[in-house]
Amino acid sequence: MRILVVGAGATGGYFGGRLLQHGRDVTFLVRETRAAALARHGLVIHSATGDAHLPAPPTVLADDLHQPYDLILLSCKAYSLEQVMADIAPAVGPQTAILPLLNGMRQLDLLDARFGAQHVLGGQCVIAATLDAQGAVQHLNQSHSLTFGERDGRASERMQRITQAFADAGFDARPSANVLQDMWDKWVFLASLAGITCLMRGPVGDIVAAPGGRAAALALLEECRVVAERSGHAPGEAALQRARGVLTEPGSTLTASMLRDLQHGHAIEADHVIGDMLARAGHKHVERSLLAVVYAHLKVYEAGRARQSMA
Structure with a gap:
């Protein structure tokens, strides 16, 4: 499964980094400055659950997105969502699933309107993390859960594939049949x-x-x-x-x-x-x-x- 993680900040860097650490096919969609920093220093995670240093993680700039991904993990802030939707449009193919980790519910309305509800899963995460002055991800406690599911509760084929991709990836992956609640x-x-x-x-x-x-x-x-x-x-x-x-x-x-x-x-x-x-x-x-x-x-x-x- 080809996974595009939007952003390599505290949230995207942590969950995307754990997936990459455990051998998943992950690429980070980032801005030029973050891409340059990751190329120089790698993606670093400091955590009580285990540190990680991932040299030169795969990155891509918005202008270089030309092929669809199987899963797009949105970890941006809500005020950046409009720009992010424009950035990821070339990466959304007929079978692409979009998993937003934003707080609230309005992101579902916006993503549905832009890409169609059939592409958009429900999701949320619980994590306390920040970037330090060197750009490393500092995981502040031991909570690191990611909940995801079809909004109608179905155990779909893509849910099974995503569940398999997230299993044993260094965080608590929680497939849910009641993700909207x-x-x-x-x-x-x-x-x-x-x-x-x-x-x-x-x-x-x-x-x-x-x-x-x-x-x-x-x-x-x-x-x-x-x-x-x-x-x-x-x-x-x-x-x-x-x-x-x-x-x-x-x-x-x-x-x-x-x-x-x-x-x-x-x-x-x-x-x-x-x-x-x-x-x-x-x-x-x-x-x-x-x-x-x-x-x-x-x-x-x-x-x-x-x-x-x-x-």
């Missing part, structure tokens, strides 16, 4: 975590210790739960209990990656993670919505960042 469960939790930590500009432990902080975190989770329920994907009680526990853990230093991006002045996925959740709530539910307050807060940040970039 898996994606909604993660989105509900992530929107709550990103929303409350960005709004309060602090970690979970500080938020729940502040007057009204715990109630605000749980109120935001409940708003997101209601959106999922109205969309036909209400989280189960076990998923909600896990989310409540994480969002209210005393002393927790947990923050969302969106907060870290915000604190460093980077682009954020405000529209995709928070805005789309709010849009699915419907206009009549926006009044007195904490989700709406979070979204306004993030859009103010984006406006200020845009002005600074033009200065």
